[in-house]
Amino acid sequence: MAYLTLPPEFVPEAKTVINWVMSFTPLVSYGTTLLSIRRKKSSKGFSIDICATMLIASTLRIFYYINEPFEISLLRQCFVMIFIHVLLLRVAIKYRDPAETAYLRYEESWPEFFRSAWNAAWNPTDEGSVYGDPLEKASNAAVQYVRRVSDFCGRLFLRLLFLYDARYIRPFRFWQWDGYSQYMQFLGGLVLSLTAVQLVFGKTEWLGLVFASCSFLIESTLPLPQILLFQRSRTVENFKTILLLSWLGGDLTKISYLVYGTDNVGFIFVAAAVFQMSLNLVITYQFFYFKHMDTVNSRQVIPLSHAKEEIPMEEFRAPATFSASSSRGPFSPISSSQFPSPATTPILNPKIDHTRSRSSTFNEHEAKINKSLRKASLSSSVNLETMKEQSSKLNY
Numbered sequence: 001m002a003y004l005t006l007p008p009e010f011v012p013e014a015k016t017v018i019n020w021v022m023s024f025t026p027l028v029s030y031g032t033t034l035l036s037i038r039r040k041k042s043s044k045g046f047s048i049d050i051c052a053t054m055l056i057a058s059t060l061r062i063f064y065y066i067n068e069p070f071e072i073s074l075l076r077q078c079f080v081m082i083f084i085h086v087l088l089l090r091v092a093i094k095y096r097d098p099a100e101t102a103y104l105r106y107e108e109s110w111p112e113f114f115r116s117a118w119n120a121a122w123n124p125t126d127e128g129s130v131y132g133d134p135l136e137k138a139s140n141a142a143v144q145y146v147r148r149v150s151d152f153c154g155r156l157f158l159r160l161l162f163l164y165d166a167r168y169i170r171p172f173r174f175w176q177w178d179g180y181s182q183y184m185q186f187l188g189g190l191v192l193s194l195t196a197v198q199l200v201f202g203k204t205e206w207l208g209l210v211f212a213s214c215s216f217l218i219e220s221t222l223p224l225p226q227i228l229l230f231q232r233s234r235t236v237e238n239f240k241t242i243l244l245l246s247w248l249g250g251d252l253t254k255i256s257y258l259v260y261g262t263d264n265v266g267f268i269f270v271a272a273a274v275f276q277m278s279l280n281l282v283i284t285y286q287f288f289y290f291k292h293m294d295t296v297n298s299r300q301v302i303p304l305s306h307a308k309e310e311i312p313m314e315e316f317r318a319p320a321t322f323s324a325s326s327s328r329g330p331f332s333p334i335s336s337s338q339f340p341s342p343a344t345t346p347i348l349n350p351k352i353d354h355t356r357s358r359s360s361t362f363n364e365h366e367a368k369i370n371k372s373l374r375k376a377s378l379s380s381s382v383n384l385e386t387m388k389e390q391s392s393k394l395n396y
Contacts, residue, residue, distance in 0.1 A: 019073035026081045029246035034088045036238050043092040044100075045237035049166060049225035051089040052175045053218055055187060058082050060215035063194050067208025086184075093180050103169045103176060106162075110171070117155050120148075164224040167232065213268055220272040223247070223279040230286045235294055244280075244287055251277040 037043045058078040065075050108116065162168055170176060177183060194211075201207050230236065255273045 019071070023073050023076040024080055025246060026077065026084050029240075029243045030084045030088055032240045032242055033238065034084070034091050036240060037088075037091050037095055040238065041095050042097065043095045043238060044097055045229070045233060045235055045239055046092060047166060047225040047229045048089060048092045048096075049164065049175060050222060051085045051092070053222045053225075054081055054085050055089075056190065057215045057219040057222075058085075059187075059190060059194065060211045060218070063198060064208050064211040064215060066198060067203050067211065068205065086187075089183060090180055093183070100166070101176075101178070103173075104167050105169055113155075113159060117152055120151070161224075164221065165228045165232075166225065216269050216272040220276040220279075222276065223283045227279065227283050227286060230283070230290055234290060236287050236290045237294070239287065241287075244284060247280050248284070251280055 033046060037046065058081045061078050062075065064070075065078075106113070163170055166176070175183070198207070226239070230239075251273065255270075255277065258270050258273055
């Protein structure tokens with residue numbers, strides 16, 4: 001018995017298939033978002049800062065490959081990522097809401113912020129007493145120093161965090177330009193700058209490490225603009241579930257590769273991957289919470305119509321004309337003579353009788369009113385005749 005067998009050269013390896021699938025996953029995850037924006041003709045709910053993050057990170061990763069070659073499928077994925085995000089950026093800018101370009105200004109500029117934060121941190125108002133225990137004074141000074149440093153770092157962190165919020169004007173209006181050509185000019189300048197750095201320093205290991213570190217750190221902040229946008233807009237419109245799943249899957253793959261796939265890995269790469277994973281967990285909670293809120297708000301509850309009042313059957317039932325004390329049983333035959341003739345016995349309706357009594361009462365009231373009006377007209381005519389007679393006598 002012969003079996004159908006295929007030559008080994010026609011059977012693709014599983015690793016090759018997986019690598020090609022990984023290379024083109026951005027077309028599916030971000031392509032659905034692009035089609036959704038084109039269909040709705042609105043980019044509300046999608047942050048174009050995602051495009052900035054992935055374009056810069058993918059460009060840096062390509063230059064990292066020049067210095068330290070890695071898996072070819074990941075390099076291919078970088079080119080696919082740049083291609084899809086260039087298209088997504090164009091569509092998002094085309095259908096951007098004009099209200100989103102009404103940027104807000106900070107209450108104080110960056111020099112004013114650093115000046116006020118520095119004065120608040122390093123120029124305390126309470127110097128304390130000159131007298132006292134030196135050990136206690138030293139401990140209080142150390143506590144105040146730590147408190148001032150923590151306050152300064154907290155204010156600086158919040159200020160830097162606001163850079164990811166698209167509501168506020170960034171320095172040089174970075175990624176808040178009006179035309180699509182300005183974004184392309186920035187990307188072209190970035191590529192030329194990195195090319196010049198690569199030509200100056202050549203193919204070195206430390207330069208590749210710098211490119212890789214910058215790429216991982218920038219990509220780790222990918223969910224931050226979307227988190228701030230969700231918190232402000234309170235909606236998940238134009239943000240697809242498959243995009244969130246691709247982010248979570250990419251985080252798991254990245255952490256697995258850094259922990260189990262390679263031995264020579266720096267702590268900064270693992271920290272950046274864990275930080276991005278934590279942000280994606282936050283955005284996952286936001287996504288399902290605001291998606292539920294969108295469902296509740298868009299649900300239209302159709303009220304049921306009220307049931308009409310039923311008229312009891314007793315009002316339509318004819319009164320019985322025969323005595324209830326009849327000697328016949330409940331199932332004995334009934335003769336036609338026991339019922340009155342419909343031609344001689346009318347069907348009484350209490351509503352009709354009530355209407356008749358009401359109409360007769362109305363007619364009586366109308367007759368009384370007409371009678372009183374006639375009396376009033378007669379009296380007025382008599383008074384008029386009397387006045388005429390008196391006036392004629394006065395004339396004589």
